[in-house]
Amino acid sequence: MTAGKLLRQTARAFRAAGLHFGHGTANARDEAAWLISSILGVIPGVPLSDQPVSASQQRKIRELAERRIRERIPLAYLLGEAYLDGRRFYVDSRVIVPRSFISELMRERFRPWLRRPVHRTLDLCTGSGCLAVLLAQTFPKSTVDASDFSAGALQVARTNVRRYGLSRRIRLIRSNLFESLPDRYDLIVTNPPYVDTRTMKRLPPEYHYEPRAALAAGADGLAFVRTILGEARAHLNPRGLLVCEVGDARRALERAYPCLPFLWLETSEPRSCVFALERGQLSSAIRRRSSR
Numbered sequence: 298m299t300a301g302k303l304l305r306q307t308a309r310a311f312r313a314a315g316l317h318f319g320h321g322t323a324n325a326r327d328e329a330a331w332l333i334s335s336i337l338g339v340i341p342g343v344p345l346s347d348q349p350v351s352a353s354q355q356r357k358i359r360e361l362a363e364r365r366i367r368e369r370i371p372l373a374y375l376l377g378e379a380y381l382d383g384r385r386f387y388v389d390s391r392v393i394v395p396r397s398f399i400s401e402l403m404r405e406r407f408r409p410w411l412r413r414p415v416h417r418t419l420d421l422c423t424g425s426g427c428l429a430v431l432l433a434q435t436f437p438k439s440t441v442d443a444s445d446f447s448a449g450a451l452q453v454a455r456t457n458v459r460r461y462g463l464s465r466r467i468r469l470i471r472s473n474l475f476e477s478l479p480d481r482y483d484l485i486v487t488n489p490p491y492v493d494t495r496t497m498k499r500l501p502p503e504y505h506y507e508p509r510a511a512l513a514a515g516a517d518g519l520a521f522v523r524t525i526l527g528e529a530r531a532h533l534n535p536r537g538l539l540v541c542e543v544g545d546a547r548r549a550l551e552r553a554y555p556c557l558p559f560l561w562l563e564t565s566e567p568r569s570c571v572f573a574l575e576r577g578q579l580s581s582a583i584r585r586r587s588s589r
Contacts, residue, residue: 298355300337300345304329307362317501320371320394321379328372332365333358335376369502381427387456391449392425393507397488398564398571399428399542403435410560410573413483413536415439421474421487421525424511426454426467428486433463442480444472447510474521475528482532485539487525491546493518518546519553526554526579533576542571 307329322328334341336358337348350358361375373379373394379386382400406415415436420429420443429443443458445451451469458467472478474489492500492512504512514520522543529539540562543550547570551559558578561569 298350300333300348300350303350303355303358304333304345307332307358310362310366314366316366316369317503319501320373320396320503322372328365329362332361332372332376335378336361341380370506371503374506379425379427382431384427384430384461386425386427386430387453387460388425389453390506391447391508392453393511395425395427397428397542398566399486399488399540400431401564402540402562402571403431406435407484407538407540407573410562410575411484411538412575413534413538415483417480417482417484417534418442419444419478419480419482419485419487419532421485422489422511422521423454423469424450424488426457426469428488429454429467430457430461430463432484432486433461433466436484439466439483441467442470442478442482443467444470444474444478446471446473447508450508450511474524475532478532480532481534481537483534483537485529485533485537487540488542489521489525490514491518491522491542491544493546493549496545514546517549517553518543519549522546522550523553526557526574529574530576530579533579535576537576539574539576539579540571541573544570547572 308326311325311328318324331341336354365372371394373388374390379388379395381395416439418432418439418441423429423443423445426443429441433441454469458464490512491514494516497513559572562571562573
C-alpha cells in the first residue's frame with residue numbers, strides 16, 4: 298500500500314460520511330492528507346505519492362479514520378496536534394482547535410496600524426497559547442502575558458510554551474478577561490468566544506467536542522466583546538492597539554457600536570472578521586455610546 302493510494306481511499310471515505318471540516322482543514326482530501334502525514338511523520342504539505350505505508354501504520358490510520366467518521370471527533374483531538382501559521386501545537390478537548398486569522402496579521406507585525414514600540418503584549422483568552430507563542434516569536438524583545446479563565450486551557454498552553462522554549466518570556470495568568478490583569482500593554486490580541494445562541498444550536502457535531510465556554514457568547518455573540526471594549530482602554534499604553542477577532546458577530550457588533558471607528562483588517566477570510574482600535578479611539582467612542 299502506498300501513501301497516495303491510502304490518501305485516495307481515506308478521502309473518499311470522509312466525503313461519503315459527510316463530515317464537517319473546519320478544524321484545520323477545509324475538505325476531505327486535506328483532512329486525509331493530514332492524518333496520513335501525521336502517522337508517517339511527514340511534514341504536512343509534502344506530497345503523498347509512492348511512499349510505502351507499513352501494515353502497522355495502515356492499521357493506525359484506518360482506526361483513526363473510523364473514529365473520525367463514527368464519532369465525528371475533530372482530527373486535531375485524535376492526533377493531539379494542530380497547526381497555525383505553519384507551527385505545530387499540542388491540543389486536546391480542554392481548548393478549541395486553533396484557527397485564528399490574527400496569526401496572518403502577525404506576519405507583517407500589525408503594520409501599519411501598530412504605531413508604538415512593542416515591549417509588553419497580551420493574548421487575552423489564550424486557549425492553547427498558540428497566539429501567545431506567535432506573539433513572542435513576532436516581537437522577540439517583548440514579554441507576553443497569556444490569560445484565560447480555564448485552568449485546563451492554561452495547562453495546555455503551558456505545554457506549548459515549554460515546547461517552544463518560551464517559559465521565560467510568556468507568563469500564563471488565570472483571569473476572567475481583564476479581572477486579574479492590572480498591567481498596561483502596547484498590544485492586546487484576543488480571539489474571545491463570539492458564537493451567538495442561535496448558531497450554537499446549529500453547529501455540526503464536531504464543534505460539540507470543543508469547550509462550550511470557549512465558543513458561546515450569549516444571544517448576539519457579544520457577551521465577551523462588550524467587556525473587552527469597555528475595559529481595554531485601561532490596559533493599553535498611549536497609542537496601544539487592540540486587535541480582536543469576532544467571526545460572524547461582526548454585523549451585530551457594528552449595529553451595537555455605530556460610533557466606533559472599527560478598522561477591519563484584511564485576512565484570507567473574504568469578509569474580514571478581525572478589527573483593530575487604538576486606545577484613544579476606544580475612549581471617545583465608548584463614552585459616546587454610553588451617553589446615548
